[in-house]
Amino acid sequence: MATGPTSAGPRRKDKLLVIMGATGAGKSRLSLDLASRFPFFEIVNSDKIQLYRGLDITTNKLPLPERLGVPHHLLGEFDPLDGDFTPADFRAVAGQVVSGITNRRKVPMLVGGSNSFIHAMVAERFEPGSNVFEPGFDASVSAELRYNCCFLWVDVSMAVLTEYLSKRVDEMLDSGMFDELAEFCDPDGQDKHDPAAVPTGLRKAIGVPEFTRYFKKYPQSKRDEDDDRERRGAYEEAVRVIKDNTCQLAKRQIGKILRLRGGGWDLRRLDATDAFRAVVAMSTPENDGGERWSEIWERQVVEPSAKIVKRFLEE
Template sequence: MRLPLFPAHSHHSSPSILQYSSLTLLPTTTTSSSATSGARRRLRWPRMDSSSSAYHRHRRKDKVVVIVGATGTGKSRLSVDIATRFPFSEIINSDKMQVYRGLDITTNKIPIHERLGVPHHLLGEVNPQNGEFTPSGFRSRGGSIVSDINSRRKLPLVVGGSNSFIHALLVDRFDPESDVFDGSSSTSISSEFRYNCCFLWVDVSLPVLSDYLSKRVDDMLDSGMLDELAEFYDPEAKDLEEDSAHRTGLRKAIGVPEFDRYFRKYPPPRGMVKVTDPKEEDAYEEAVTAIKDNTCQLVKRQIGKILNLKGAGWDLRRIDATEALRAAVTSENSGTNNKKWSEIWERQVVESSVKIVKRFLKE
């Protein structure tokens, strides 16, 4: 299941682009001299080399809102909700599978109609045939996008569950040869950022999130995930069946290796895949169970990395979405179409997040 779409809001209290357009401007001042009384002029920073320490102490950092959280917690939904309240926002995807073109259902990309016209960057833009899109590559591409968005006096929202991408993009000094999350690196997680960051951490209790993700996998399969994977299946990749270390790009996406094993036993026909044979059905259910189990394992790894970031001094503002997702699952199980869960989401998740972002923009 996917968190249902909410309509765009246009509350009179929502900030306008004019209200915060000064975010990327140099400060101004009013002089009281007789020659320039009442006139406003731009303050000019002293000229200095951009690599000097004085420059880094005094330069004004771009503002960035960052939404982190495990898969399935509603980050994409929240990013669009925030962008409708702050209509000068643009979203930068930081999910390492969703950056690639293809497998839209399997990687759970937010559909175009649910983006509500909000610009999205690095969502299905990278050609998977070009090899692995690394954290270093994301830092370069993402950094250019952040600079472009800020140069147009708009607000970048960095959203996704790939904490290695988020770390690479945000820290002031990044070592592409070191993985700060693998536990063996001598390089620690830095809390010095090259941007002025506001962090929102969308969190859901593990039992509730597991129930939600199980239903989401079922819904993805109902939406055509099996046919998508059948078309993507490469029978020549047999040697990579169990060797995940040699998988690259989209071949790492959860769902690909699980159904690769299934398709090797039961090669997909042309056209729609139909499971009818009892043995084939058992193999199919085995693949689905593996997808659900591996998704839950991914969630645990993501939460571990988020806790590492928080322990390193990242100011992650926790937003608890447990009650909203519990209500969504309950509503789905009972077959009802009540709005209770959406009211909880609005009150406990969206409103809390908007307040934090408003304060951040006014700083």
């Protein structure tokens, strides 16, 4: 009776779904859309700022009630006072998480915009300290991966994404981002709220450096009606810089994604431009109440993604 092969064959690689894209492009939404269709997925965060505990609004973490019961890993789990996460650290920690998920016969879904972390996680050979995205770096991106990966790239035209990111910053401020940053940057607060006492992780979150400068000049504990006009101007300037820096981040992220694709990574591009154009139009007077953005998103992003994922899982 045959008992199986007598010599070990090539190692069968675990499957890993990877959702990539610039900041604000809808990665988290797509991850939940797919998890609702394929309930054996568990999500692993690959956003280097969202790893840290704190500043949930500023870092745009998905609130617990909005996770729809889908397990999320490495999302706000680490104390920023413990030090910075490097790509090598992420490779080790996320690798353990992925192994745990696959051992439970679930499928891991890596979701986030930190492409240096994604590269460190999935590249078969990774050299700590190296940066394949650094301008002039000699090493090419390797197409040899340690997992059987399916890459979904949610893309939005830069012109439309810029409009949306501006709208999103305003919404985050309306949701309490300013008060959150005021507490974090309070010079009279506890050390844990002093940005200077926090390693670079959370201090690098867009919003922190811009409003740190604002609060140094206009502490919340000292209100003076005489400087209200200057204070308002400084506030508006901080918001403008936040929006500019967010757009610059998106451009850098897209550049890294293109470098990975140029290195042989099979990225399946999903164009979400029409859906985001509809989102932006919702807040404009000329919006004629046409097709809802969620219907466009479903048709142009979710359905094609679900077909790709279904084939990937059946392979």
